[in-house]
Amino acid sequence: MPTVSVIIPTYCASRYLEPLIHALRTQTCPPDEIIIIDSSSSDGTAEQARALGCQVMIIPKHEFNHGGTRNRAAKAAKGDILVFMTQDALPTDEHFISRLIQPIVEGVASAAYARQTTPEDANPLEAFARQFNYPLQSHTKSRADIRRLGVKAYFFSDAASAIRRDIFWAVGGFADWVVVNEDMILCARLLQADHVIAYVAEAAVFHAHNYTLAQTFRRYFDIGVFMHQSREILIGAKSGGEGMRFARQQFQHLWQQRKYGAATRSILESGLKWVAFQIGKRSEYLPRRLNRYLSAQKAYWNAQSQR
Structure with missing residues (x-):
C-alpha cells in the first residue's frame, strides 16, 4: 500500500483543527503523516497542531501564496501520494482517504478530487452550488475531454484532492504566480501531459462558504x-x-x-x-x-x- 501525506495550509484554524485531525486519524486508511503549514496564526493553531501530533511548518503571514505555500509543504512530504485539504473541509466518514486514493492506487488515474457537500447550516445558494459542481456520479477526464467539457475540464479542487507525489513534481506542482485557482492550473498541466483525473463522488467532505x-x-x-x-x-x-x-x-x-x-x-x-x-x-x-x-x-x- 502506498504511503500517504496529508497537507493542510492553515490560518487561525483552531476551531476546525481538532475535529479534522480526529477524522483523519480514524480513517480506515489513516495518513502516514499530516503536515500543517501555518501562516503565523494568532489563535494557537500551530501549537494545537503539534499537540495533535502533526508536523508543523510556520511561515510569515505575508508570504502566503495559494500555490507556493502548498508546494513548500509538499517538499517536506514523504508520502507516495499527497492529499491536499483545506482547514474547513471535514471528511464525512472514515472511508474518505481510501476511496479518494483508490483510482490512483489502481492505476486508473494520476490524481483525484472528492465530492463536496454542505453541512446542515449552509445557505440554500451554497447548497445548490455544491450539488451543481459535485454530482453523485463519479467520472474520469482526460485531454480528449477538453473540447467537450470546456472550462469544466479544468475543474479540480485542492480542498480535498490527491495526487501521486512523483507526478505532482513532474508537472511542476502548483503554480505560484496566480492569485487563486492554483488547482485548476495543476489540472491543466496534468491533462496536457496526458494524465487522467478522477472525480470520486464516494469520497466526500463537508465544505461550504456562506459568503456575504x-x-x-x-x-x-x-x-x-x-x-x-x-x-x-x-x-x-x-x-x-x-x-x-x-x-x-x-x-x-x-x-x-x-x-x-x-x-x-x-x-x-x-x-x-x-x-x-x-x-x-x-x-x-x-x-x-x-x-x-x-x-x-x-x-x-x-x-x-x-x-
Whole structure:
C-alpha cells in the first residue's frame, strides 16, 4: 500500500483543527503523516497542531501564496501520494482517504478530487452550488475531454484532492504566480501531459462558504484576475456559457423549492459575480492599490507591489 501525506495550509484554524485531525486519524486508511503549514496564526493553531501530533511548518503571514505555500509543504512530504485539504473541509466518514486514493492506487488515474457537500447550516445558494459542481456520479477526464467539457475540464479542487507525489513534481506542482485557482492550473498541466483525473463522488467532505455579498464580489474579482492570467494555459476554457447555465439552474431550483427569498438573492448574486469577474479580467488596467482593495487575496497584491 502506498504511503500517504496529508497537507493542510492553515490560518487561525483552531476551531476546525481538532475535529479534522480526529477524522483523519480514524480513517480506515489513516495518513502516514499530516503536515500543517501555518501562516503565523494568532489563535494557537500551530501549537494545537503539534499537540495533535502533526508536523508543523510556520511561515510569515505575508508570504502566503495559494500555490507556493502548498508546494513548500509538499517538499517536506514523504508520502507516495499527497492529499491536499483545506482547514474547513471535514471528511464525512472514515472511508474518505481510501476511496479518494483508490483510482490512483489502481492505476486508473494520476490524481483525484472528492465530492463536496454542505453541512446542515449552509445557505440554500451554497447548497445548490455544491450539488451543481459535485454530482453523485463519479467520472474520469482526460485531454480528449477538453473540447467537450470546456472550462469544466479544468475543474479540480485542492480542498480535498490527491495526487501521486512523483507526478505532482513532474508537472511542476502548483503554480505560484496566480492569485487563486492554483488547482485548476495543476489540472491543466496534468491533462496536457496526458494524465487522467478522477472525480470520486464516494469520497466526500463537508465544505461550504456562506459568503456575504462583499465576499462574493472579492472572490469573483479574483477569479476574473485568474482567468486573464491563465488564458494561454486553460485552452478552450470559455466560462461564460457555464456561468449562465449555473445561474439559470440555481434560480429555477430555488424557485421550485419555494425559497423565493433565496431565488431573488441568486439573481443579485449572479449579477454581482458577473460584474466582479469582468472587472477582474481587466485588472491590469487598474491601479495596484485598487486591485488590492477589490481582492480577497491581500498578500498576493502586497507581494506584487514588492516586485
